[in-house]
Structure formats: C-alpha cells, structure tokens
Amino acid sequence: MxxxxxxxxxxxxxxxxxxxxxxxxxxxxxxxxxxxxxxxxxxxxxxxxxxxxxxxxxxxxxxxxxxxxxxxxxxxxxxxxxxxxxxxxxxxxxxxxxxxxxxxxxxxxxxxxxxxxxxxxxxxxxxxAARISDALLQHCVHPTLHVPLLGDWCNTDDKQNRKLYDSTRSSDFILSSFLLFHMKHPNPHSRQRWQHVLESTLKCALDQLNVHRTGLIADFLVYDGKHGWRPTSGKLLESKHDGDMSWNACRTRRAFIAPAGYLCYVLGDSKGQQAAIRAMDDEESEYFGDSIDLVIAEEAMAAPYWLS
CATH class of the missing domain: 1.50.10.10 (Glycosyltransferase)
Structure with a gap:
C-alpha cells in the first residue's frame, strides 16, 4: 500500500x-x-x-x-x-x-x-470537521427533503432553479460519511440532523429499485410530490446522460470497477475481487480512476476502525 x-x-x-x-x-x-x-x-x-x-x-x-x-x-x-x-x-x-x-x-x-x-x-x-458539516447542513442539504443539494448555489428564484433545487446527485450519496457525522459530531442536534439526512438519502437510493429493474441509480434524480424521486429526463445540469448511471453515479472506467471489486471483497467473493483487480490493471492511468481506486483500497484497509 x-x-x-x-x-x-x-x-x-x-x-x-x-x-x-x-x-x-x-x-x-x-x-x-x-x-x-x-x-x-x-x-x-x-x-x-x-x-x-x-x-x-x-x-x-x-x-x-x-x-x-x-x-x-x-x-x-x-x-x-x-x-x-x-x-x-x-x-x-x-x-x-x-x-x-x-x-x-x-x-x-x-x-x-x-x-x-x-x-x-x-x-x-x-x-x-464539525464546522464544515454544519455548513453542509445549512447550505447543501434540502430543508424539507433532507437529501444533498447540488451545491450551496442552489436556490428557488425561478422555475428552472426550483427544479434544480428539488434535485439531487448520486455522487453526493456518501452514506458512510453521513453515518460518521451522526456518530462523531460533538453537537447532539447536528447528530440528529445527520441521521435524518442518512435515512432520507438511503430511502431515495433504495426507491430506485422500484424505478429500474437493474436497481442502478442515475446521475441526477428529480423529486415531485406524486412520483417521489425519479431519474431526470434528458439534460438537467451537465449532459444528455444526466438521467443515466454515468460519470456522477460511478465516475469513469476504473471508477466503475473499483467499487464492484470492493463489494466482492466485502461479500467474500475472492474470484470477483481478483477479476476486478486484473481489470483495473489493464486501465490507463488517469486522475479520476487512480484516485477512486486508492480511496477504496485505503478504506478497505481502514474498515475495521472506520466507525468504531
């Protein structure tokens, strides 16, 4: 390592x-x-x-x-x-x-x-850490839907901004971090709010099992009162692939492989894990893939004390 x-x-x-x-x-x-x-x-x-x-x-x-x-x-x-x-x-x-x-x-x-x-x-x-997580609660979490906003720039000034405000991006679904904030924040009120964010975001993600037969989560999801969270149709913020599992949902080529390999590791599937390692070795070196690969490797090593 x-x-x-x-x-x-x-x-x-x-x-x-x-x-x-x-x-x-x-x-x-x-x-x-x-x-x-x-x-x-x-x-x-x-x-x-x-x-x-x-x-x-x-x-x-x-x-x-x-x-x-x-x-x-x-x-x-x-x-x-x-x-x-x-x-x-x-x-x-x-x-x-x-x-x-x-x-x-x-x-x-x-x-x-x-x-x-x-x-x-x-x-x-x-x-x-506590100050940043509180700033995230104030500026980057939807006040009623309790899921991550796209950034602190989101507002409700007009119809299009309202649609973006009632949207979320799956690359922000960092559930282990929300659990960490809930467990380690020194303020009880902030801990309670992060638990609410964790539960709301998890529900949003699990609801996608009823949307697409694969259960894969799209880059961007949009909320409406009738249907709940659904993949956006066409371009919402970045590209025509915003409603697909693409760069934000799992980033780039090595980034798709490394999380799957880590899942195999967690489930004890050594054959699948080794296949993922070989596949990553065949990929060209680049920032996204290399960084996500190393983050996941370091997290795997640190798993025993991550939330202890």
Missing amino acids: EERYRTWCSKYMRSSPAGLYCFYNGSGDNGDAITCSEAHGYAMLIATLHGNQADLDGLLTFFLAFRNENGLMKWQVRMNKHHQLYVDDDANDCATDGDIDIATALFLAARRWPHGSSMFPAGAYEAE
Missing part, C-alpha cells in the same frame, strides 16, 4: 504557497485549472486513511485558503502563467461531495491524531 500511495502522490500531489493540492487536470481539458474540491476531498481522505499527517496538514492549509463565504471549498482553483493561484467568479460556489469528503477526513484525523500537530493544535481537526 505504501508503494501505491507514493506512486499516486508522485503523479497528483503538488505543493504551492497556499499548501498541498491534488492536481486533476493532466489532460489539459480544463485550461489552467489545477484542482477542484472533489480532488481535494479525495486527497485528504487518502492522506488520513494512509496515516500521513504531514500531507493532511498541507492539504488542510490549502483548503482553509480557498473557503467561500459559506465556509465551504470553492469548487475549482486555477494557476495563471505567473504561477499565481486564483478562482474565477463562477467557481466560488461549492460542490457538495468535495466538502463531505473533507469533513470526513477531518473527523477521522481527529480520532487518529487526537493531540493535533505542530500546525494544528489538539481539537482543531474535530472543530473544523
């Missing part, structure tokens, strides 16, 4: 005056963007689960430098030709899943390193 971690770090971990970040734009498709909150959440989870406190501290420092007015991470950070970091006006909003992962990493870090570090004193990890 140490070799896998070091290989991943050499490809994707970068340093800057603001701290460490996960470089996610190797293809160059996103111009001069260097990272996003999703990538940063993956990196913080990986560092914590692997037990690298120095990396976690560097990543936390970067996060603190790029919080928006709601205390959540600005979803994309760029670097200009002078190597200066900046954020476009349309990137100041958050993307819910990144902040969920960041808060998760910090709750786990609080348990792993209760005495803090030279950069962050005892109690700092837990305090920041």
Whole structure:
C-alpha cells in the first residue's frame, strides 16, 4: 500500500504557497485549472486513511485558503502563467461531495491524531470537521427533503432553479460519511440532523429499485410530490446522460470497477475481487480512476476502525 500511495502522490500531489493540492487536470481539458474540491476531498481522505499527517496538514492549509463565504471549498482553483493561484467568479460556489469528503477526513484525523500537530493544535481537526458539516447542513442539504443539494448555489428564484433545487446527485450519496457525522459530531442536534439526512438519502437510493429493474441509480434524480424521486429526463445540469448511471453515479472506467471489486471483497467473493483487480490493471492511468481506486483500497484497509 505504501508503494501505491507514493506512486499516486508522485503523479497528483503538488505543493504551492497556499499548501498541498491534488492536481486533476493532466489532460489539459480544463485550461489552467489545477484542482477542484472533489480532488481535494479525495486527497485528504487518502492522506488520513494512509496515516500521513504531514500531507493532511498541507492539504488542510490549502483548503482553509480557498473557503467561500459559506465556509465551504470553492469548487475549482486555477494557476495563471505567473504561477499565481486564483478562482474565477463562477467557481466560488461549492460542490457538495468535495466538502463531505473533507469533513470526513477531518473527523477521522481527529480520532487518529487526537493531540493535533505542530500546525494544528489538539481539537482543531474535530472543530473544523464539525464546522464544515454544519455548513453542509445549512447550505447543501434540502430543508424539507433532507437529501444533498447540488451545491450551496442552489436556490428557488425561478422555475428552472426550483427544479434544480428539488434535485439531487448520486455522487453526493456518501452514506458512510453521513453515518460518521451522526456518530462523531460533538453537537447532539447536528447528530440528529445527520441521521435524518442518512435515512432520507438511503430511502431515495433504495426507491430506485422500484424505478429500474437493474436497481442502478442515475446521475441526477428529480423529486415531485406524486412520483417521489425519479431519474431526470434528458439534460438537467451537465449532459444528455444526466438521467443515466454515468460519470456522477460511478465516475469513469476504473471508477466503475473499483467499487464492484470492493463489494466482492466485502461479500467474500475472492474470484470477483481478483477479476476486478486484473481489470483495473489493464486501465490507463488517469486522475479520476487512480484516485477512486486508492480511496477504496485505503478504506478497505481502514474498515475495521472506520466507525468504531
């Protein structure tokens, strides 16, 4: 596992005056963007689960430098030709899943390193985790449906925004994190609210068993009072595949394989697990797949104490 971690770090971990970040734009498709909150959440989870406190501290420092007015991470950070970091006006909003992962990493870090570090004193990890999870409750959870919103930018200003407000994205269904927040948040009221989020999101996911015979969950689901949660029809936010199981529901090629392999591991299906490992070895290296692969591997190693 140490070799896998070091290989991943050499490809994707970068340093800057603001701290460490996960470089996610190797293809160059996103111009001069260097990272996003999703990538940063993956990196913080990986560092914590692997037990690298120095990396976690560097990543936390970067996060603190790029919080928006709601205390959540600005979803994309760029670097200009002078190597200066900046954020476009349309990137100041958050993307819910990144902040969920960041808060998760910090709750786990609080348990792993209760005495803090030279950069962050005892109690700092837990305090920041609690603050982020409360910001998520305030800005990224639907107040009546109790499932994750698409981000802190959601509003009900007009008909289209109302539709987006009453939508949810399956990449934000991070149930283990909701359970962790319910168990570890220091405030009883917040713990109760996260239990409600966990139960509502789980019901939303399980209801899809009655929608599609495969039981697979679409990228985006839309709520209406008559039918409940259903896959969106056509493009809702990103593409014509928003109503399918696609990039958000399970990301990309390696990302489809790694969760299935982990399920085989949990169920004791060694043959299926080994088939998944071989399939991943055949895939080309890229940020999404490599990061999700390593997150799942680290979580598998940490499973015995994840919620202890």
